[in-house]
Amino acid sequence: MPTGVGAVVDVSNVCWSGRLPPLSRHFPLLARLELVRDAWHRQYGAHAPLVLVADNSLRRALSAEDRQALRGLERSGELRFAPTADPVLLELARDRGWFVISDDRFRDLRRQHPWIEEFPGRFLSWEWHGGTARLGPSGIRPEPDHVVSRALEYKELKHGQHIDTRVPAHDQVLRSHWRCTTRGCVKAFLWPDRLLDWPSIDRGGQVVCTCCGCPLEEAGPRGAGRLFVLSDAAGGAEFLRFPISVGSAVQLGRGDLSHGINLTASELRPPREVRRVSRRHLMLSLEETPNGPRAFAVDLGSGNGTVLHRSSGRRLEPGERVPFAESDRLVLGDAVAVRLSGRLHLSAEEQAPPGLDGAGGSRTFLD
Ligand SMILES: [Zn+2]
Numbered sequence: 001m002p003t004g005v006g007a008v009v010d011v012s013n014v015c016w017s018g019r020l021p022p023l024s025r026h027f028p029l030l031a032r033l034e035l036v037r038d039a040w041h042r043q044y045g046a047h048a049p050l051v052l053v054a055d056n057s058l059r060r061a062l063s064a065e066d067r068q069a070l071r072g073l074e075r076s077g078e079l080r081f082a083p084t085a086d087p088v089l090l091e092l093a094r095d096r097g098w099f100v101i102s103d104d105r106f107r108d109l110r111r112q113h114p115w116i117e118e119f120p121g122r123f124l125s126w127e128w129h130g131g132t133a134r135l136g137p138s139g140i141r142p143e144p145d146h147v148v149s150r151a152l153e154y155k156e157l158k159h160g161q162h163i164d165t166r167v168p169a170h171d172q173v174l175r176s177h178w179r180c181t182t183r184g185c186v187k188a189f190l191w192p193d194r195l196l197d198w199p200s201i202d203r204g205g206q207v208v209c210t211c212c213g214c215p216l217e218e219a220g221p222r223g224a225g226r227l228f229v230l231s232d233a234a235g236g237a238e239f240l241r242f243p244i245s246v247g248s249a250v251q252l253g254r255g256d257l258s259h260g261i262n263l264t265a266s267e268l269r270p271p272r273e274v275r276r277v278s279r280r281h282l283m284l285s286l287e288e289t290p291n292g293p294r295a296f297a298v299d300l301g302s303g304n305g306t307v308l309h310r311s312s313g314r315r316l317e318p319g320e321r322v323p324f325a326e327s328d329r330l331v332l333g334d335a336v337a338v339r340l341s342g343r344l345h346l347s348a349e350e351q352a353p354p355g356l357d358g359a360g361g362s363r364t365f366l367d
Contacts, residue, residue, distance in 0.1 A: 005044070
């Protein structure tokens with residue numbers, strides 16, 4: 001181990017870990033941090049530096065005694081607090097070339113921190129065995145794009161709106177439109193019929209306006225939709241995301257399509273090989289099924305074909321309709337890749353079709 005190599009500890013994650021004694025008990029304990037600190041010094045050297053980073057919320061969750069011990073660590077300069085620890089500890093570890101000690105997979109931060117997948121060995125977690133804690137690789141693996149999108153959506157709704165999509169009552173909030181009727185509220189003025197962004201849930205469980213904080217009125221059910229992502233099939237650079245709502249279909253092609261998205265619109269920066277895409281190449285649709293909304297794709301008899309990448313690549317027959325899953329990728333004319341975003345909830349604003357020249361405006365969507 002080279003000298004000067006240290007680690008950044010995800011303190012809240014360690015303190016809450018039911019994989020350290022008392023095992024399987026889900027409450028935070030500072031004693032778990034001590035076990036991990038001991039393991040670190042035993043394995044990496046008594047003087048190997050450690051920086052401890054904790055979420056602000058940990059203070060409230062700990063017992064009075066642990067809280068006091070935590071203040072001691074803070075005063076000694078070993079521990080720092082952050083509103084959310086993850087971005088802070090990842091930046092520290094990246095800049096110093098240090099280890100991260102955490103059980104977290106940091107899925108929501110993979111796009112901001114591509115080094116996570118480049119250096120999985122720098123992520124350590126713990127095992128409790130024979131009465132001692134031992135640090136070892138936490139098992140970071142590359143994550144598909146839709147898994148990252150799903151993790152980001154979860155985090156954004158939870159932190160931004162206090163909506164936890166794993167709670168059924170919260171999930172239900174996302175299935176309605178909402179209206180603010182408060183006089184003087186800017187959002188009520190801008191969007192009198194229904195809010196175009198998400199509401200928030202307050203501490204009492206009420207659905208409230210993110211602008212004025214007042215309770216909202218329900219304004220009818222919200223149709224579901226999914227986002228599709230277009231990228232350069234060779235380089236991977238993303239150049240457009242667009243929504244399709246349940247019961248709608250969109251064609252992808254080149255030039256002025258009457259019912260589709262023009263991949264050569266001047267607002268886009270498609271790959272140069274986009275000329276291999278036919279004028280009418282592919283139709284994507286989102287349909288209601290007993291198992292929820294499902295995406296389908298049909299090749300419209302394109303010149304250079306569409307290849308479906310599932311476990312291996314297979315060219316679609318012209319007119320063949322295939323269900324399209326999150327782990328699938330379609331490649332149009334060897335040039336443009338299509339995938340389904342992992343996001344499950346689109347605000348009314350995100351459900352608006354892209355404003356593109358020629359085609360791609362609202363009139364281009366088939367209903
Ligand atoms: Zn309001």
